[in-house]
Amino acid sequence: MTSLPLIPVDPDARGRRPALPPRHLADLDLPGRQALVAELGEPAFRAKQVSNHYFGRLVRDPALMTDLPATARERLAGTLLPTLLTPVRELACDDGATRKALWRLHDGSLVESVLMGYPDRVTVCISSQAGCGMACPFCATGQAGLTRNLSTAEIVDQAVYLAGVAASGVVAGSPPRLSHVVFMGMGEPLANYSRVVAAIRRLVAPAPEGLGLSQRHITVSTVGLVPAIRRLASEDLSVTLALSLHAPDDELRDELVPVNQRWKVSEVLDAAWDYATTTGRRVSIEYAMIKDVNDQPWRADLLGRLLAGKLAHVNLIPLNPTPGSRWDASPKPVEREFVRRLRDAGVSTTVRDTRGREIDGACGQLAAAEDRDTEAPGEERRDRA
Ligand code: SAH
Numbered sequence: 001m002t003s004l005p006l007i008p009v010d011p012d013a014r015g016r017r018p019a020l021p022p023r024h025l026a027d028l029d030l031p032g033r034q035a036l037v038a039e040l041g042e043p044a045f046r047a048k049q050v051s052n053h054y055f056g057r058l059v060r061d062p063a064l065m066t067d068l069p070a071t072a073r074e075r076l077a078g079t080l081l082p083t084l085l086t087p088v089r090e091l092a093c094d095d096g097a098t099r100k101a102l103w104r105l106h107d108g109s110l111v112e113s114v115l116m117g118y119p120d121r122v123t124v125c126i127s128s129q130a131g132c133g134m135a136c137p138f139c140a141t142g143q144a145g146l147t148r149n150l151s152t153a154e155i156v157d158q159a160v161y162l163a164g165v166a167a168s169g170v171v172a173g174s175p176p177r178l179s180h181v182v183f184m185g186m187g188e189p190l191a192n193y194s195r196v197v198a199a200i201r202r203l204v205a206p207a208p209e210g211l212g213l214s215q216r217h218i219t220v221s222t223v224g225l226v227p228a229i230r231r232l233a234s235e236d237l238s239v240t241l242a243l244s245l246h247a248p249d250d251e252l253r254d255e256l257v258p259v260n261q262r263w264k265v266s267e268v269l270d271a272a273w274d275y276a277t278t279t280g281r282r283v284s285i286e287y288a289m290i291k292d293v294n295d296q297p298w299r300a301d302l303l304g305r306l307l308a309g310k311l312a313h314v315n316l317i318p319l320n321p322t323p324g325s326r327w328d329a330s331p332k333p334v335e336r337e338f339v340r341r342l343r344d345a346g347v348s349t350t351v352r353d354t355r356g357r358e359i360d361g362a363c364g365q366l367a368a369a370e371d372r373d374t375e376a377p378g379e380e381r382r383d384r385a
Pocket of ligand 1: 134136140183188189244286287317
């Protein structure tokens with residue numbers, strides 16, 4: 001993976017602090033929106049009206065906001081709903097049940113989100129950063145480095161936009177209402193902590209303040225930033241935590257998830273169990289099965305010993321080989337033996353369904369590769385955590 005997820009629109013801006021995107025209503029709680037509306041000289045209740053269009057009706061076109069005076073529509077929408085995400089490409093596969101969206105942000109950065117329809121639910125996988133600084137060698141996003149953090153509204157707007165796509169009925173065979181959000185797109189959510197937590201608050205606040213999703217239906221996936229996991233446990237939120245473990249021993253995890261050099265397997269698991277105890281939520285342990293790297297029977301046994309008796313579930317992800325990578329997915333018999341050993345140890349384990357082969361929109365493949373050949377096989381996670 002050699003391409004970069006950044007189109008430098010202003011070469012002079014390189015090396016400077018990235019310009020913030022315009023402020024948007026999803027950056028603010030309801031009182032903050034009311035204050036902003038008041039600054040425009042409009043009555044405060046307009047904040048609720050615009051919020052209801054955006055979060056409640058999934059409408060962002062001012063022409064459709066007919067309960068607002070025609071003279072104020074453009075001004076209110078221009079201030080509260082500036083365009084944050086410009087769709088560059090939308091790709092669909094699995095008969096339309098999986099859709100990847102590639103967005104251009106105001107500074108030219110590119111990020112991706114994925115919409116996944118199932119018979120009983122609709123999930124979106126969203127990005128929290130443009131690029132990622134965690135440098136996991138098997139992940140496409142990790143190869144390109146971090147461009148910048150996304151703003152709260154840039155994070156929320158991915159979900160709201162795709163909720164609108166789902167509501168339009170294009171995802172045949174799925175409910176029209178977005179129900180689940182996973183922070184498993186580009187970026188390390190806990191490295192953009194305050195904006196991600198604010199985004200979660202918008203996603204779970206009832207309309208018109210927010211999207212009204214259930215906290216239990218939101219999953220934050222992390223490489224294991226221990227202080228941030230502990231801080232998340234102290235918020236009044238009980239979202240699901242997914243921990244990208246990928247190896248049960250420090251020697252290998254130091255290589256696969258380089259942040260392990262800072263926080264070891266034992267420390268990150270301690271933080272995960274404390275999170276589970278505080279929130280009552282089962283932690284999802286993510287483990288990409290990489291042929292001859294982390295898939296040996298002894299590693300399954302070691303993982304089983306670490307997790308037995310804990311409030312944990314293992315999600316094995318067949319590795320999605322990224323372009324140029326030296327690694328491959330484990331063969332199915334090896335995978336089955338790994339599952340068997342974990343289950344024998346009493347650990348609840350599933351293998352992620354794969355789908356979405358053609359659209360390069362899968363686990364670890366979100367690299368916003370506008371200029372890359374997208375022929376590489378892609379597989380889509382089925383996140384049922
Ligand atoms: N930074 C966060 C979230 C983004 S990645 C994290 O690391 O958890 C979401 C999940 O996809 C993580 O578990 C990640 O390790 C996994 N992943 C990344 N690249 C992958 C690949 N090539 N194949 C399979 N899973 C991958």
